[in-house]
Structures are given as structure tokens and as C-alpha cells.
Amino acid sequence: MKRIQIINGPNLNLLGKREPLLYGHQSFEAYFEELKKKFSTVELFYFQSNNEGEIIDKLHETGFDYDGIVLNAGAYTHTSVAIADAIRSINTPVVEVHISNVFKRESFRHHSYLSEACKGCIVGFGMDSYHLGIEVFML
Ligand code: DQA
Numbered sequence: 001m002k003r004i005q006i007i008n009g010p011n012l013n014l015l016g017k018r019e020p021l022l023y024g025h026q027s028f029e030a031y032f033e034e035l036k037k038k039f040s041t042v043e044l045f046y047f048q049s050n051n052e053g054e055i056i057d058k059l060h061e062t063g064f065d066y067d068g069i070v071l072n073a074g075a076y077t078h079t080s081v082a083i084a085d086a087i088r089s090i091n092t093p094v095v096e097v098h099i100s101n102v103f104k105r106e107s108f109r110h111h112s113y114l115s116e117a118c119k120g121c122i123v124g125f126g127m128d129s130y131h132l133g134i135e136v137f138m139l
Pocket residue numbers: 010011012072073074075076077097098099100101102109
């Protein structure tokens with residue numbers, strides 16, 4: 001079975017409560033249960049942290065023998081050279097995802113330090129961005 005790690009960064013533990021007009025009303029835990037049902041032929045793992053170093057540690061931990069990583073680094077997307085370097089340091093391909101369409105938002109969200117290091121990016125499809133991110137590893 002393929003193993004796919006989902007990593008969520010800062011403030012994404014508050015999905016469902018946080019700015020619901022932008023991010024919706026569903027918690028990630030509830031959505032993750034749906035994802036596991038939809039992708040019953042793969043092993044899905046979920047990790048969330050508000051700390052940059054813990055996100056990097058999880059990339060290192062899963063980045064050599066998992067089949068894919070779906071990463072929403074939250075605001076670290078726009079600030080973190082260290083996460084970009086971690087993505088470049090591992091073998092497992094990483095798909096960058098965002099729930100909101102960051103290009104419709106403030107200009108500081110238009111730049112990602114991570115995109116260049118990632119296999120590709122999925123942006124703006126609500127929670128379905130994660131579903132689409134996993135699909136990449138099914139191709
Ligand atoms: C986000 C977009 C980021 O700009 C923001 O800081 C987030 C969430 C998204 O999924 O739309 O925390 O990554």
C-alpha cells in the first residue's frame with residue numbers, strides 16, 4: 001500500500017473555527033475521516049504543528065520512504081526558507097496545497113518559498129485541495 005503523509009502547518013488545527021468564510025466550517029479531523037474512506041487503497045497519515053521545526057522534522061522523518069507528502073504549511077509558505085530547504089533535502093515528492101486561493105488575497109500571500117521545491121501546487125479548492133493533492137500520487 002502506498003503511504004501518504006499530510007502535513008498541516010500553523011493555525012490549521014483551528015479549521016472549522018478559524019475564519020470560516022475563507023476556510024469553511026469543517027475541522028480537519030472530520031475531513032480526514034472522509035479522506036480515509038475515499039482513499040481506502042492507500043495509507044494516509046496526518047500531522048499538524050504550529051512549529052516550523054516540527055514540520056521540518058516530519059518532512060525528514062517521512063521524506064525517504066513515504067510515497068508522497070501533501071503539505072499545507074500555512075503562513076510559513078510565505079516566510080520559510082528552512083521548510084523549502086527541507087523539501088529539497090528529501091526524496092519523497094511534496095505537493096503544496098492551499099485551501100484558499102492565495103492569489104486572490106493580500107500580495108504577501110502571492111509568493112511561496114516552497115513552490116519551487118515542490119512537485120506542484122494545488123490552490124483554492126477549499127478542503128478538496130487535499131483530495132486533489134492525494135490524487136497526484138495515484139496517477
Ligand atoms: C493557507 C493560506 C496561507 O496564506 C495562510 O497563512 C494559511 C492557510 C490556505 O490553506 O489557504 O494559514 O495556507
